[in-house]
Amino acid sequence: MKEIDLEELFLEARKAADFAYAPYSKFRVGAALLADDGTVITGCNVENRSFGLTICAERSAVVKAVSLGKRSFKAIAVSTPDSNSPVGPCGACRQVLSEFMDGTAPVIFGGSESENVKTTLGILYPFDSLHELGTVSAGAN
Numbered sequence: 001m002k003e004i005d006l007e008e009l010f011l012e013a014r015k016a017a018d019f020a021y022a023p024y025s026k027f028r029v030g031a032a033l034l035a036d037d038g039t040v041i042t043g044c045n046v047e048n049r050s051f052g053l054t055i056c057a058e059r060s061a062v063v064k065a066v067s068l069g070k071r072s073f074k075a076i077a078v079s080t081p082d083s084n085s086p087v088g089p090c091g092a093c094r095q096v097l098s099e100f101m102d103g104t105a106p107v108i109f110g111g112s113e114s115e116n117v118k119t120t121l122g123i124l125y126p127f128d129s130l131h132e133l134g135t136v137s138a139g140a141n
């Protein structure tokens with residue numbers, strides 16, 4: 001992927017949604033992160049019978065990517081095929097994404113290709129006063 005092809009990234013997120021483990025909410029979510037090296041790392045929501053232990057698709061993608069040695073991302077796509085309208089990342093995921101992505105990074109989310117929202121992490125998570133601290137930690141171990 002040379003340029004940031006958000007539509008392509010969105011398709012990867014849609015495919016990842018099919019792996020969602022969501023027996024309780026029946027709400028599948030897929031995420032696709034575009035790493036700085038051009039690779040795409042996907043994630044899906046993984047629910048638990050103790051509901052609070054559920055992990056969102058976005059954070060599942062971030063944890064997978066970081067454990068593969070990738071710490072910097074150019075864009076993220078989130079697919080929610082079970083919703084009629086676009087569902088954006090939750091507050092916790094916005095903060096976790098801000099650890100590894102700039103505010104200018106594009107975010108695309110939606111239930112379908114035709115009806116989606118294209119925005120940036122900075123719009124979703126403004127006044128990120130601790131971003132510099134996050135950048136320092138992301139660079140170090």
Ligand code: THU
Pocket residue numbers: 022025027028029044045046047054055056057058078087088089090093
């Ligand atoms: N969910 C995500 O994976 N990402 C979001 O951005 C919103 C919510 C999941 C959590 C839970 O498994 C299901 O969607 C319903 O909230």
